[in-house]
Amino acid sequence: MTRRSILALNAGSSSIKFALYDIASSQDLQLVSRGTLDLGDTPTLRAKAANGTVQCERQLAADKPRDAAIGEMLNWVQSEIGERNLLCAGHRVVHGGSEFIEPVRLTPDIIDAIDRLTPLAPLHQPRSLAPVRAIAALQPDLPQVGCFDTAFHQTIDPLVRRFALPRQYEGQGLRRYGFHGLSYEYIAGRLSGISPTLATKRTIVAHLGNGASLCALQQGKSIDTTMGFSALDGLVMGTRCGAIDPGVLLYFLLERGIAAEELQTILYEKSGLLGVSGISGDMRTLEASNDPRAHEAMALFAFRAAREAAALANTMGGLECLVFTAGIGERSASIRNAICEKLTWLGVVLEEHANDTHAEIISRSESKVEVRVIATDEESVVARHSRKVMQA
Ligand code: ADP
Numbered sequence: 552m553t554r555r556s557i558l559a560l561n562a563g564s565s566s567i568k569f570a571l572y573d574i575a576s577s578q579d580l581q582l583v584s585r586g587t588l589d590l591g592d593t594p595t596l597r598a599k600a601a602n603g604t605v606q607c608e609r610q611l612a613a614d615k616p617r618d619a620a621i622g623e624m625l626n627w628v629q630s631e632i633g634e635r636n637l638l639c640a641g642h643r644v645v646h647g648g649s650e651f652i653e654p655v656r657l658t659p660d661i662i663d664a665i666d667r668l669t670p671l672a673p674l675h676q677p678r679s680l681a682p683v684r685a686i687a688a689l690q691p692d693l694p695q696v697g698c699f700d701t702a703f704h705q706t707i708d709p710l711v712r713r714f715a716l717p718r719q720y721e722g723q724g725l726r727r728y729g730f731h732g733l734s735y736e737y738i739a740g741r742l743s744g745i746s747p748t749l750a751t752k753r754t755i756v757a758h759l760g761n762g763a764s765l766c767a768l769q770q771g772k773s774i775d776t777t778m779g780f781s782a783l784d785g786l787v788m789g790t791r792c793g794a795i796d797p798g799v800l801l802y803f804l805l806e807r808g809i810a811a812e813e814l815q816t817i818l819y820e821k822s823g824l825l826g827v828s829g830i831s832g833d834m835r836t837l838e839a840s841n842d843p844r845a846h847e848a849m850a851l852f853a854f855r856a857a858r859e860a861a862a863l864a865n866t867m868g869g870l871e872c873l874v875f876t877a878g879i880g881e882r883s884a885s886i887r888n889a890i891c892e893k894l895t896w897l898g899v900v901l902e903e904h905a906n907d908t909h910a911e912i913i914s915r916s917e918s919k920v921e922v923r924v925i926a927t928d929e930e931s932v933v934a935r936h937s938r939k940v941m942q943a
Contacts, residue, residue: 553634554573554574554635555574555635555636555637555943556571556572556573556583556636556637556638557572557574557639557640557934557941558570558571558637558639558640559571559640559642559643559930559933559937560640560642560682560933561642562643562678562681562682563678564674564761565589565590565591566587566588566590567588567590567621567624568585568586568587568929569586569587569628569930570585570930571631572931572934573635574638574938574943580931580935581601583600583601583631583632584598584599584601585599586598586599588620588621588624590617590620592613594610594611594612594613594620595610595611596623596624596627597609598627598631606631609623609627618681618684618689621682621686622685625690637693638694638937638941638943639693639695640682640686640695640937641654641695641696641697641934641936641937642683642696642697642698642933643679643698643700643929644676644679644683644698645676645679645699645700645701646665646668646675646679646699646728646730647699647701647702648671648701648728649726650664651697651699651701652701652702652705653702654698654936654937654939654940655696655940656695656940657683657697659687662680662683662684662687665679665680665697671724671780672782673815674819675782679697683695694941696936696937696941698733698932699732700730700732700733701729701730701732703729703732703735703736703773704732704773704776706772707727707729707773707774707776711727711774711775711866712727712728713726713727714726714779725780726780727780728779729773730762730764730776731762731776734876734877734932735756735758735768736932737927737929737931738756738768738876739756739768740932742754742768742771742872742925743771751771752921753864753869753870753871754767754768754769754870754872754874755767755768755864755867756874756876757873757874757880757890758876758880758927759876759877759878759883759886760789760877760878760879761788761789761790761878762789763786763877764776764778764785764786765777765785765786765856765859765860767866774867775863775866776863777859777863783795785859786856787823787824787827787848787852787855788824789825789832790819790822791819791822792818793823793855794855794859795818800818824848824849827847827848827851828842828844828848829844830842830848831845834879834883834886837849838885849886849889850889852886853886853889853893854893856890858893860873860894861894861897864897870899871919872921873891873899873914873922873923874922874925875913875925876926876927880924881925881926881927882909884907887922887924888901888903888906894920897919897920898919898920899914899919900918900919901913901914901915901918901922902915909924910924911924911925
């Protein structure tokens, strides 16, 4: 029988991560390749086999439209799978609104419905849909599946997701949704894979990447999270401000005469680590800098993460496990340390050497809260859901 493969795509601001899986058995998906399509000034396609061997490192023409680069990636995937059959392409989609709480097959009508949610995620939703549309145009017969970052948070209680706005707005979709759900779903799955007892613990997962949020997991389900209606809420991020007094926005609009579009750019692209440091939104660059403003930005990042973690611990009525994931969470020992120091009163005690070496468990044995580092893998969740939707 012809073997079948699934392509999982995770589109970001300037790159698309992708992973190719073979359907190995009734349960398993086997990773074949993992890669990145860098869409910056020098578009580049990179892919590695599951064992880390470089399979492709190719610079693409910079003067062609993005869809052409996506086409090259698709061609590479097709040549890689050879005689095997590409079952579908699965996508991480940032916003599913109230409507999309399960992964779905992406038909033209569904794509339009997802597009109508763009005002809820003005910068992110178009990025999610760009590869969907490109693939639909290049290979109209290839089935596509959308997996929503908001869906994992549907278990959040109405009390927790409600804004104190006039009641009629809630019915119009003005509520907290939460994001990074595919990452949290992966971590919840890993925790239960490590030990069923661990999965029952009151856990905060800190997804600290360019975008950053925290999720409170109880019995593996999301019961609170720091991102709300939009991906601007909660923590300080690479270039996003995080939670902010709404009065500041009114002041910008009404007193300073700043146009709504400009305000959007300030909040999404010029704030956060970049805005406070005036240097960079990239944590590695800030860590390497001697400029005091870089240190102020990192201190604010850690302060706000710890403050939000305490709020989530309050929602759960305690804290037994803390998991760090994504670029900063997996690789920055100093940020983990700065956050955990502020959570000492909740019983968090780090083991310095374990933290410095990014060990699996980085807390001391006497720590009341077990602290772990787990590498996230959103693509594997996309692939698993896509397979289910395709009933393969
Ligand atoms: P995205 O949200 O775009 O998927 P990532 O999860 O890749 O982002 O995280 C990117 C962030 O991780 C950047 O701020 C980057 O500087 C930071 N990062 C990556 N590696 C390290 C490292 N070794 N030390 C500190 N920060 C790191």
